[in-house]
Amino acid sequence: MKQKKRHVTLLDVAEHAGVSRATASLALRGSPNIAKATRDKVLASMQELGYVYDRIAANLRSRDSTTVGLIIMELANPFYSELLVGIHQELDKFGKTVILGTTFDSPAIQERLLSTMLEHRVGGIILSAAPGSDSETVNRILSRDIPVVLVNRTLRGAECDYVGIDNVKGGQIAAEYLIKKGHRSIAFLGGYSKLSSWQGRKQGFDSAHLAAGLTVDNSLVFESPATREGGIEVIQKLLKVSPLPTAAFCYNDTIAIGVMMKMRELGLVPGKDIAIVGFDDIPEAAIFSPKITTVSACTRMMGAYAARLLQARLEGSEADPQTVILEPELVVRQSCSPPDET
Amino acid sequence: MKQKKRHVTLLDVAEHAGVSRATASLALRGSPNIAKATRDKVLASMQELGYVYDRIAANLRSRDSTTVGLIIMELANPFYSELLVGIHQELDKFGKTVILGTTFDSPAIQERLLSTMLEHRVGGIILSAAPGSDSETVNRILSRDIPVVLVNRTLRGAECDYVGIDNVKGGQIAAEYLIKKGHRSIAFLGGYSKLSSWQGRKQGFDSAHLAAGLTVDNSLVFESPATREGGIEVIQKLLKVSPLPTAAFCYNDTIAIGVMMKMRELGLVPGKDIAIVGFDDIPEAAIFSPKITTVSACTRMMGAYAARLLQARLEGSEADPQTVILEPELVVRQSCSPPDET
DNA sequence: ACTTCTTTTTAGATCGATCTATTAAATCGA
DNA sequence: TCGATTTAATAGATCGATCTAAAAAGAAGT
Numbered sequence: 112m113k114q115k116k117r118h119v120t121l122l123d124v125a126e127h128a129g130v131s132r133a134t135a136s137l138a139l140r141g142s143p144n145i146a147k148a149t150r151d152k153v154l155a156s157m158q159e160l161g162y163v164y165d166r167i168a169a170n171l172r173s174r175d176s177t178t179v180g181l182i183i184m185e186l187a188n189p190f191y192s193e194l195l196v197g198i199h200q201e202l203d204k205f206g207k208t209v210i211l212g213t214t215f216d217s218p219a220i221q222e223r224l225l226s227t228m229l230e231h232r233v234g235g236i237i238l239s240a241a242p243g244s245d246s247e248t249v250n251r252i253l254s255r256d257i258p259v260v261l262v263n264r265t266l267r268g269a270e271c272d273y274v275g276i277d278n279v280k281g282g283q284i285a286a287e288y289l290i291k292k293g294h295r296s297i298a299f300l301g302g303y304s305k306l307s308s309w310q311g312r313k314q315g316f317d318s319a320h321l322a323a324g325l326t327v328d329n330s331l332v333f334e335s336p337a338t339r340e341g342g343i344e345v346i347q348k349l350l351k352v353s354p355l356p357t358a359a360f361c362y363n364d365t366i367a368i369g370v371m372m373k374m375r376e377l378g379l380v381p382g383k384d385i386a387i388v389g390f391d392d393i394p395e396a397a398i399f400s401p402k403i404t405t406v407s408a409c410t411r412m413m414g415a416y417a418a419r420l421l422q423a424r425l426e427g428s429e430a431d432p433q434t435v436i437l438e439p440e441l442v443v444r445q446s447c448s449p450p451d452e453t
Numbered sequence: 454m455k456q457k458k459r460h461v462t463l464l465d466v467a468e469h470a471g472v473s474r475a476t477a478s479l480a481l482r483g484s485p486n487i488a489k490a491t492r493d494k495v496l497a498s499m500q501e502l503g504y505v506y507d508r509i510a511a512n513l514r515s516r517d518s519t520t521v522g523l524i525i526m527e528l529a530n531p532f533y534s535e536l537l538v539g540i541h542q543e544l545d546k547f548g549k550t551v552i553l554g555t556t557f558d559s560p561a562i563q564e565r566l567l568s569t570m571l572e573h574r575v576g577g578i579i580l581s582a583a584p585g586s587d588s589e590t591v592n593r594i595l596s597r598d599i600p601v602v603l604v605n606r607t608l609r610g611a612e613c614d615y616v617g618i619d620n621v622k623g624g625q626i627a628a629e630y631l632i633k634k635g636h637r638s639i640a641f642l643g644g645y646s647k648l649s650s651w652q653g654r655k656q657g658f659d660s661a662h663l664a665a666g667l668t669v670d671n672s673l674v675f676e677s678p679a680t681r682e683g684g685i686e687v688i689q690k691l692l693k694v695s696p697l698p699t700a701a702f703c704y705n706d707t708i709a710i711g712v713m714m715k716m717r718e719l720g721l722v723p724g725k726d727i728a729i730v731g732f733d734d735i736p737e738a739a740i741f742s743p744k745i746t747t748v749s750a751c752t753r754m755m756g757a758y759a760a761r762l763l764q765a766r767l768e769g770s771e772a773d774p775q776t777v778i779l780e781p782e783l784v785v786r787q788s789c790s791p792p793d794e795t
Numbered sequence: 796a797c798t799t800c801t802t803t804t805t806a807g808a809t810c811g812a813t814c815t816a817t818t819a820a821a822t823c824g825a
Numbered sequence: 826t827c828g829a830t831t832t833a834a835t836a837g838a839t840c841g842a843t844c845t846a847a848a849a850a851g852a853a854g855t
Contacts, residue, residue, distance in 0.1 A: 120841055131805045136843060144803060163597070166572040167509055168841035172810045178552075178573070186541065187736070192534045199528060199553065208573060209553050210520075211541065230508040231520070231550060255460075255505070339740075368740055375742075394529070398681075398710055400717075400742035462811055473835045478813060486833060510811035514840045 119162045128156040139164070176234030179421060182212045182224050183239045189393035190363065190410060191239070194263065197414020198237055205422045207234070218244045225252065235259065235421045240266045242306055258424035262417040265307050272420040274413055274435045278311025279318070281406045281439035285360050285388045286319035288404070288441055293449045294358040294386060298331035300345045300370060302362030309362060312390065316360060331356050335366065342369020350377070357386060357450035364389035364396045364405055371399065371446070382446035392442050402444035409437050461504045470498040481506070518576030521763060524554045524566050525581045531735035532705065532752060533581070536605065539756020540579060547764045549576070560586045567594065577601065577763045582608045584648055600766035604759040607649050614762040616755055616777045620653025621660070623748045623781035627702045627730045628661035630746075630783055635791045636700040636728060640673040642687045642712060644704030651704060654732065658702060673698050677708065684711020692719070699728060699792035706731035706738045706747055713741065713788070724788035734784050744786035751779050 125135035130149060138145045138153035156162075170176055179202055183191045199209055210233060212224035221241045225248065228236060235258040238249070246268035249259050253271055261273040289297050299316055302309040313332075320327045333348050335341035345366065349359070361367035367389035371381035381387060382401040389396055392407035416435050423430075467477035472491060480487045480495035498504075512518055521544055525533045541551055552575060554566035563583045567590065570578060577600040580591070588610035591601050595613055603615040631639050641658055644651040655674075662669045675690050677683030684707065691701070703709035709731035713723035723729060724743040731738055734749035758777050765772075 118841090122841080132841095133805055133807095133843080134803085137804090140843095146803060149803080163568075164572045165574065165841055167574045168513055168810090169843065170810095171510055171513060171812090172841080172843040174810070174843095186534055186538045192528055196528045199555065208569060211551050211553050213541065226505075227550060230506045232507065232509045372740060395737060395740060398714060398737065398741060460811090464811080474811095475813080475836075476834055479834085482813095488833060491833080507811055510840090511813065512840095513842090514811080514813040516813095516840070 119160045120165075121162070124153060124156045124160055124162050127160055128153045170232065176232050177206065177208055178210050178231065178233045179207045179425075180210050180212065180225075180228035180231075180233040180236040182214060182221060182228075182236065184216050184241070185213055189365070189395055190391050190408075193393065193410040194239070194414045197411035198262075198418045199414075200411075201415040201418030202422070205418070205425075207422070207425075214241045216241045222248065229255070229257070233257070234425050237262055237417050237421055239263045242303070258421060260417050260421045260424075262413060263308070267307075270432055272417075272424070272433045272435075274417045274420060274437070275308075276408045276413065276437045276439050278308045278439075279315040281390060281408070282312035282315025282317075282360070283319045284315075284439065284441045285312075285390070285406050286316045287323075288443070289358045289360065289386060289388060289447065290319060290323045290325065292358075292386065292447055294356075295325060295450070296328065296331070296354070296356040296358070298333070298349055298356045298359040298385075300333055300349065300359050300361045301335045301341050301366035302337050303334055312360075312362065328356075337363055337366060339365055339369035339372070342366035342371075343373045344369075346370040346373045355385065358388070358447070359385055360388045360390075362390060364391045364393045364403060367403055367405070367446075368395060368399055371401075371403075383448045386447040386450070388447060396442075397444070401446045404444045404446045405442050407440045407442050409440070413437055461502045462507075463504070466495060466498045466502055466504050469502055470495045512574065518574050519548065519550055520552055520573065520575045521549045521767075522552050522554065522567075522570035522573075522575040522578040524556060524563060524570075524578065526558050526583070527555055531707070531737055532733050532750075535735065535752040536581070536756045539753035540604075540760045541756075542753075543757040543760035544764070547760070547767075549764070549767075556583045558583045564590065571597070571599070575599070576767050579604055579759050579763055581605045584645065600763060602759045602763045602766075604755060605650070609649075612774055614759075614766070614775045614777075616759045616762060616779070617650075618750045618755065618779045618781050620650045620781075621657040623732060623750070624654035624657025624659075624702070625661045626657075626781065626783045627654075627732070627748050628658045629665075630785070631700045631702065631728060631730060631789065632661060632665045632667065634700075634728065634789055636698075637667060637792070638670065638673070638696070638698040638700070640675070640691055640698045640701040640727075642675055642691065642701050642703045643677045643683050643708035644679050645676055654702075654704065670698075679705055679708060681707055681711035681714070684708035684713075685715045686711075688712040688715045697727065700730070700789070701727055702730050702732075704732060706733045706735045706745060709745055709747070709788075710737060710741055713743075713745075725790045728789040728792070730789060738784075739786070743788045745788045746786045747784050749782045749784050751782070755779055 121135050122132050125132045135153050138150040166177060181198060185191055202209055210228060214221040218241045221244055237260045239262050246266050249266060249269040249271060252259055259271045263275055265273050265275060317327050333345045335345040361370060367387050371387060374381040389403045389405035392405045396403040396405045420433055463477050464474050467474045477495050480492040508519060523540060527533055544551055552570060552573060556563040560583045563586055579602045581604050588608050591608060591611040591613060594601055601613045605617055607615050607617060659669050675687045677687040703712060709729050713729060716723040731745045731747035734747045738745040738747045762775055
């Protein structure tokens with residue numbers, strides 16, 4: 112039953128409709144200087160022959176592109192999958208098709224993905240850069256006239272658009288909240304100090320302490336990968352400290368979840384024995400028990416902004432590099448009791 | 454500082470190396486009948502000029518494709534994002550680039566996405582079909598010699614490969630487990646009865662009852678969207694029933710989470726007042742409190758299999774349509790107490 | 796009827812690569 | 826040394842569309 116259909120090209124359509132290839136092309140694209148009768152004839156032939164437009168060939172000739180490359184760290188990570196949703200939905204509105212790549216935070220993989228995407232003639236790239244990657248990488252792409260938008264992670268020296276969140280503010284409101292609740296000894300858990308986002312959050316954390324007349328105890332700062340395992344690792348280190356802090360600000364929600372799971376396993380009551388604030392407001396934060404008080408990074412909106420900035424470039428904007436910094440918001444839930452009176 | 458580099462083509466490379474375009478092309482691809490000295494010369498010129506291979510143009514001429522279309526329901530859904538991970542990682546190994554589309558379960562959107570992907574000359578398509586979509590859709594693509602692999606959701610009448618899970622078995626082991634724990638009155642919550650996966654799970658659920666000499670009470674079956682909200686909706690309906698069942702099998706984990714959140718909100722103890730078994734084993738299932746006992750759908754593996762089947766077709770396999778059915782596994786956690794003795 | 800202007804259509808070159816078929820150079824055997 | 830064979834390099838057509846520039850057809854003005 113499987114009959115092999117020959118590939119139908121525009122030339123076949125043109126011949127079937129009794130016009131030239133050029134006319135068929137113009138008709139297809141709804142050019143105003145094709146007579147309506149002719150256009151209808153061409154459209155009918157297309158229908159009849161089962162013609163499929165070859166956008167690839169069209170793009171080759173007209174030197175443009177309807178695809179966009181998207182490079183993120185990982186898909187199995189709620190933060191990035193939310194970001195992906197935001198970007199994907201917005202680009203879809205602009206008729207752009209997304210080509211996906213994940214780096215697992217390896218600059219080498221990132222390099223390979225970028226090459227592949229260039230070979231596929233993407234019109235632009237949205238990049239959440241792997242740590243340790245070079246701004247030279249980005250600038251090399253820009254010099255090929257392919258716009259790049261950085262998202263979530265900035266890259267010093269890259270001359271392109273950037274969308275991120277105000278990490279300083281985020282760290283600050285988290286710490287302010289805990290201080291207001293009466294906490295005086297607050298840990299800072301997880302993440303890597305070489306990431307710009309970590310530095311920002313820490314800075315805000317510190318300045319909230321300063322503003323309240325408190326000093327930050329840097330022996331309560333522990334770094335780790337930004338994973339659930341990282342959280343488990345870091346809470347174990349923290350529990351060796353004496354006296355224990357009454358609260359902890361976690362670099363992100365995933366770490367907070369690891370921390371709290373381990374606490375419960377050890378017979379502690381997360382949120383009560385140690386109050387916890389997370390970061391990102393991933394979907395899990397609302398379903399964990401206790402529900403996690405966290406700093407919302409408006410992740411989807413961040414993705415949408417990135418998509419819009421890129422679209423503007425694709426439409427020819429030559430403006431200076433834009434920077435969009437979103438305001439974080441504290442989402443108060445149930446993971447922060449006031450400190451025990453002892 | 455921004456100098457506009459002209460696009461470097463293979464012809465430029467050839468001229469720079471002092472050979473013909475054809476030779477440059479062969480050298481680039483490592484053809485055995487190009488002298489090593491010549492190849493080195495060409496490679497050096499490529500390097501020097503900053504040449505970027507245009508895979509799109511190459512694919513046009515050689516009539517093949519390095520891209521694959523992937524169509525799923527939604528990204529912000531742990532099940533599908535796990536599936537995506539499995540597919541994406543495996544395709545990446547084959548050097549295939551993924552073009553992404555989400556249907557939100559709308560056949561109309563699905564149709565549009567398929568068209569777009571065909572226009573982009575994808576080599577093949579992995580599809581988790583929207584409910585109510587037509588097998589004709591798939592067969593039309595197949596008749597264009599573009600292989601399709603269905604994943605997770607089958608489509609009656611579509612003559613192509615399929616990877617799924619044994620839903621009957623899954624429903625059965627879930628019910629068996631609850632029955633063994635002593636439950637005699639078990640609800641079936643969420644999902645839509647028109648989905649083939651729902652029907653399978655229900656069938657297994659029923660047959661486990663039958664095998665234990667129990668009868669299924671169909672007034673304890675409630676349908677809903679497969680979302681957290683669906684779970685909330687469906688537990689409210691269930692709680693109006695009297696006497697209450699002692700256990701519930703949920704169509705998937707997301708529903709189970711909605712159910713349990715709402716239970717807790719109403720002062721009930723999820724897992725104790727009503728024992729809960731979920732389906733899919735999404736990452737959240739392990740972090741929810743209580744940790745959810747669930748039927749693992751081996752989601753990533755499912756994705757990997759789908760990718761492999763497609764790759765086989767792309768390499769020219771003309772075998773009859775293949776069907777891969779994965780065995781589900783019960784993951785016992787903490788959401789199933791035995792029934793209260795009253 | 797003839798020029799002028801507009802509208803509609805088209806031939807042929809082109810995008811950047813690969814393919815086919817052929818030629819040029821090198822190697823070899825007698 | 827010369828033809829036969831193998832190896833290396835190339836010219837020109839081609840993939841399926843768009844673009845440019847020019848031609849053909851139709852409408853309008855005098």
